[in-house]
Amino acid sequence: MKRRDFLVASGAALAALKARAQQFQPGQDITPFIEKVTGGAAIERSGIEVELPQIAENGNSVPLRIKVPSPMTAADHVSAIHVFAERNPRPLVAVFHLGPQTGRAEIDTRVRLAGTQKVTVLAALSGNRFRMAQVEVLVTSAACLDEASMST
């Protein structure tokens, strides 16, 4: 193989690789996930407090705190809290099922984030009501990004 041919071929291969990596970059559309939960019901864009660092140094473990003010009575309570991360290979992070017995709708956990993205918290309330909050987080070192771009 001539040197020129080799350079052209390797250049093309590199470009193809880059295109593939970028294919993974944009966040997935999480609307289908949300619709699966809400069934098309209206979503209130307030009433959830989400505490997530603006900048997370390491995406492997990012503290996340969710608070949904609610009286938590049998008639009016938060029944579930769903967490989605649009750029994770599996966007559904977790679902927490609560009830009037829980007393307070407050969850503290640590999540994995594959890159800078928007984290969506969807709370399902009694009476088929829904609340949603979205928080932007900048992740300096993403969790499992190289592996993630190799798959799919």
Next chain:
Amino acid sequence: MIVGRLQVPPTARRGEAFQVRILIQHAMETGYRRDMDGRAIALNVVDSVVCRYAGREILRAQLGTGIAANPYIAFQAVADASGEIEVEFRDDRGEQGRLSATLTVT
């Protein structure tokens, strides 16, 4: 068996909220990582956590690969009766674990 830690205050006043903290020792393998020889490491996550207080279910969590290794979950419950707080969890391979603590309501 999967091990972990459950922390609740030993006593709480009736009607007051108290924090339940659960820490599970588990790698939460995503299935996307590779070992030194380039073989894929199989997915292995704790996917179900159930917490009961005095016999009633107060929290049920479905977790996935988006939860950090050694999953930590903390939440609030309201003290209304003395009793046992028990947490049961299992991973996708059927490995199980159980933790419990006693709360005295004053």
